[in-house]
Amino acid sequence: MLKINQLKKAAKSALVGSALVVGAGFSAAYADEASVAKGHEIAARSDRSDNGFISSEVSAVMTLTNKAGKTSTRELSFKTLERENENVGDKGLTVFSTPRDVKGTALLSHAQILTPDNQWLYLPALKRVKRISSANKSGPFVGSEFAFEDFTSTELNKYSYDYVGEDTFGGLRVDVVERFPLYEKSGYTKQVALIDQDVFQTRKIDFYDRKGAHLKTLTFGDFREYDGGIWRAHTLEMVNHQTNKSTTLT
Amino acid sequence: MKKLAAGVILAAASSIEAAADFDLSGSLGAENRLFFEGPALPGQLQTYQGSLELELDARWSLADGKWDIVAVPYARLDGRDTGRTHFDVREAYVRFNGDTVSVRAGLGRVFWGVAESVHLVDIINQSDSVEDIDNEDKLGQPMIELSVQRDWGLITGYVLPAFRKRTFPGVDGRLGFPLPVENDLALFDQGADDSADVDFALRYSHYFGDWDVGLSVFHGASREPRFVLNSGATAFAPFYDDITQYGIDVQYTNEAWLWKLEGIIRDTPFETFAAAVGGVEYSFYGITESGADLGIIAEFQYDGRSENPLIAPFTVADNDVMTGLRYSANDSADSSVLVGVVTDVEDASMSGIVEATTRFGDNWIGEIEGRFFMNVDPDNTLFGFKGDSHVMLRLTRYF
Numbered sequence: 001m002l003k004i005n006q007l008k009k010a011a012k013s014a015l016v017g018s019a020l021v022v023g024a025g026f027s028a029a030y031a032d033e034a035s036v037a038k039g040h041e042i043a044a045r046s047d048r049s050d051n052g053f054i055s056s057e058v059s060a061v062m063t064l065t066n067k068a069g070k071t072s073t074r075e076l077s078f079k080t081l082e083r084e085n086e087n088v089g090d091k092g093l094t095v096f097s098t099p100r101d102v103k104g105t106a107l108l109s110h111a112q113i114l115t116p117d118n119q120w121l122y123l124p125a126l127k128r129v130k131r132i133s134s135a136n137k138s139g140p141f142v143g144s145e146f147a148f149e150d151f152t153s154t155e156l157n158k159y160s161y162d163y164v165g166e167d168t169f170g171g172l173r174v175d176v177v178e179r180f181p182l183y184e185k186s187g188y189t190k191q192v193a194l195i196d197q198d199v200f201q202t203r204k205i206d207f208y209d210r211k212g213a214h215l216k217t218l219t220f221g222d223f224r225e226y227d228g229g230i231w232r233a234h235t236l237e238m239v240n241h242q243t244n245k246s247t248t249l250t
Numbered sequence: 251m252k253k254l255a256a257g258v259i260l261a262a263a264s265s266i267e268a269a270a271d272f273d274l275s276g277s278l279g280a281e282n283r284l285f286f287e288g289p290a291l292p293g294q295l296q297t298y299q300g301s302l303e304l305e306l307d308a309r310w311s312l313a314d315g316k317w318d319i320v321a322v323p324y325a326r327l328d329g330r331d332t333g334r335t336h337f338d339v340r341e342a343y344v345r346f347n348g349d350t351v352s353v354r355a356g357l358g359r360v361f362w363g364v365a366e367s368v369h370l371v372d373i374i375n376q377s378d379s380v381e382d383i384d385n386e387d388k389l390g391q392p393m394i395e396l397s398v399q400r401d402w403g404l405i406t407g408y409v410l411p412a413f414r415k416r417t418f419p420g421v422d423g424r425l426g427f428p429l430p431v432e433n434d435l436a437l438f439d440q441g442a443d444d445s446a447d448v449d450f451a452l453r454y455s456h457y458f459g460d461w462d463v464g465l466s467v468f469h470g471a472s473r474e475p476r477f478v479l480n481s482g483a484t485a486f487a488p489f490y491d492d493i494t495q496y497g498i499d500v501q502y503t504n505e506a507w508l509w510k511l512e513g514i515i516r517d518t519p520f521e522t523f524a525a526a527v528g529g530v531e532y533s534f535y536g537i538t539e540s541g542a543d544l545g546i547i548a549e550f551q552y553d554g555r556s557e558n559p560l561i562a563p564f565t566v567a568d569n570d571v572m573t574g575l576r577y578s579a580n581d582s583a584d585s586s587v588l589v590g591v592v593t594d595v596e597d598a599s600m601s602g603i604v605e606a607t608t609r610f611g612d613n614w615i616g617e618i619e620g621r622f623f624m625n626v627d628p629d630n631t632l633f634g635f636k637g638d639s640h641v642m643l644r645l646t647r648y649f
Binding site (some may be wrong): 064066072073098099100101102103116118126127128129130131132133135136138139140142143144187243 | 584
C-alpha cells in the first residue's frame with residue numbers, strides 16, 4: 001500500500017525561475033518556437049503545482065513481474081526534501097525494508113539538473129557508506145523496470161519541451177507534451193507526457209529508447225489531494241514493451 | 251528557507267520511525283567449506299568443514315526516533331574448528347539522535363575507508379578473523395561515540411573503554427599459523443591485560459563536489475597483533491602494541507570512474523611507517539539487454555612496515571597489485587559476481603577470490619566464495635596458507 005506518511009507544505013511562496021527560457025535549439029529540430037514555449041509552460045505549470053511541499057515521506061511496495069508472470073516484492077520508503085530553486089535538484093533518501101537481506105540499505109541522492117546526481121549507498125552489513133557513480137542513470141533501479149533517472153525527481157529543467165496537442169485520457173482532457181532529456185547520457189531520446197488540464201498532474205508517460213523505439217509506459221493512478229492543493233498518485237505502473245516485464249509501485 | 255526545510259525533514263524522519271517501535275529480524279546460515287588439499291599441520295581438519303551461523307537483530311525506536319536501542323547477537327557453531335565456534339555481540343547500544351548531535355554508548359560497529367582490496371584506515375573494530383581471512387567481519391567494540399553534523403562536515407569522537415582480542419582458528423582449524431595463537435597469553439604495552447586501557451579516536455568526513463574526504467586519528471592498542479613465542483615455544487602470544495595512527499581516505503567520483511586512496515602513518519614503540527592503498531574502479535553500464543554492469547577494479551597496495559616479526563605485525567599487502575572484475579546482473583535477485591587476484595610485485599605470489607551471490611525467492615540467499623593461493627613463494631607471508639585454497643557454499647535464510 002503506497003502510503004504518504006508526511007507531506008509538509010510551506011506557505012504559498014512566489015514562483016521562482018519563471019524567467020527561465022528554454023531555447024528552441026535544444027529541442028527537436030522541427031519544433032517551432034510557439035510549441036516549444038507552450039510545452040515548457042505546461043510542464044512548468046505541472047511542476048509548480050507541486051511547489052512548496054518542502055518534504056514528503058512515502059512508503060510503498062514495489063512489485064516486479066517478469067514475463068512469465070512471476071512476481072517478487074520490495075518494501076521501501078522514500079523521503080524527499082524539496083529545493084525550490086529549479087536549478088538545484090531535490091534531495092532524496094530511499095530505504096529498503098525488504099527483501100530482508102538488504103534491510104536497512106539506503107540510497108541518498110542529491111539530484112543535479114544536467115550533471116550526474118551525487119549518490120551514496122549505505123550497506124548495513126558492513127556499516128559502509130559508498131559514494132557511487134551515478135553516470136548510470138538509465139540503468140535499472142534494483143532490478144525493476146524503473147531506471148534510476150525515472151526515480152530522481154522529474155526536475156523541470158532536465159528537459160526541453162514541445163507541445164503536441166490535446167487529447168483525452170481516462171475521461172480527462174489532457175495536454176500532450178513531448179520532452180527531450182538534456183542529460184546526454186539519458187537512456188531516452190524522447191518522452192511523451194499526458195498532463196491533465198484540471199489539476200495539471202502527469203497521468204501517463206511513454207518512453208522512447210536511444211534508438212527511438214517505444215520502450216516503456218508509465219501510468220499514474222489513484223490521485224489524492226493533500227493539504228494545500230498538492231496532488232499525489234498512489235499507484236504507478238511501468239510496463240516495458242520490449243521485455244514484457246512490469247513493475248508497480250503501490 | 252533551507253534551515254526550515256532541514257528542520258522539517260528531521261521532524262518527518264521522526265514520525266516514520268514512531269510507526270515501527272520494535273523490529274526483530276535475523277538470519278540463519280549453513281556453510282560448507284571444501285579445501286582442495288589435506289592439512290599441512292597435524293591435528294587440522296581434513297577437507298570438509300561445515301558450520302551454522304545465527305544472527306538476530308532487535309531494534310527499538312523510542313520518543314519519535316530520538317532514541318534507538320539496538321541489539322545484534324551473533325553465534326557460529328563450527329563442526330570441525332573449535333576456535334571458530336564462538337559467540338559475539340556485534341552491536342548492543344543506546345543512541346540519542348539530536349538535530350545536529352548524536353551520542354551512542356555500548357557495543358558498536360564502525361567502518362572507515364574507500365578501498366576494496368585492503369582496509370587500512372578502518373581501525374575502530376577488531377577483526378573476527380576466524381570468520382574469514384579478509385578481515386571484513388568485526389567484533390562489537392565497546393564505545394562512547396559523539397557525532398556533530400555541520401554544514402562543513404561530520405566530526406565524530408570515540409572513547410573506547412575496553413579492548414577486544416582478535417579471534418584465531420583452533421589447533422584443529424585450517425588457515426591457521428604454524429603454532430596455535432593463545433589469546434589467554436595476550437600481551438600489551440600497558441601490562442598483562444588491556445581491558446582497563448582506554449583508546450581514543452577522532453574522525454572528520456565530508457564531501458566537496460565530486461570529492462569525498464575522511465581524516466582520522468587513533469591512539470591506543472593496535473588491532474593487529476604481532477606474534478611472540480611463549481616460554482615453551484609451543485604457542486604464539488599475540489602482542490598488541492600501543493600505537494598512534496593517522497589516516498586519510500579520499501574518493502573522487504567522475505562519471506563511471508571511482509578514484510580511491512587510503513593512507514596511514516602509524517607510530518609504534520619500534521618504528522614509524524606509512525602504508526597506502528589506491529586505485530580505480532571503472533564501470534561499463536548496461537552491457538547486456540537486461541542492464542547488467544561490469545566493473546573493473548585495480549588497486550596497488552604498499553606497506554612500509556618492518557618485515558621483522560618482533561617489530562611489526564605481518565602483512566600480506568606490502569607491495570601488491572589487486573585486479574578484479576565485479577559483475578552486477580541488476581536483476582530482481584540482485585545477483586552479482588566478484589573475481590579478484592592479488593599479486594605480489596616482488597615474488598609473484600598470488601591469492602585469488604571469487605564471490606558470487608544471488609537471492610532465491612524473497613528470503614533465501616545463496617553464496618559461493620572461493621579463496622585460492624597460487625605460486626606462493628616460501629618467503630611470502632601467505633606461505634602458511636598455500637595448501638588452504640578452498641570454496642565455500644553458504645545458504646542463508648533471512649527472517
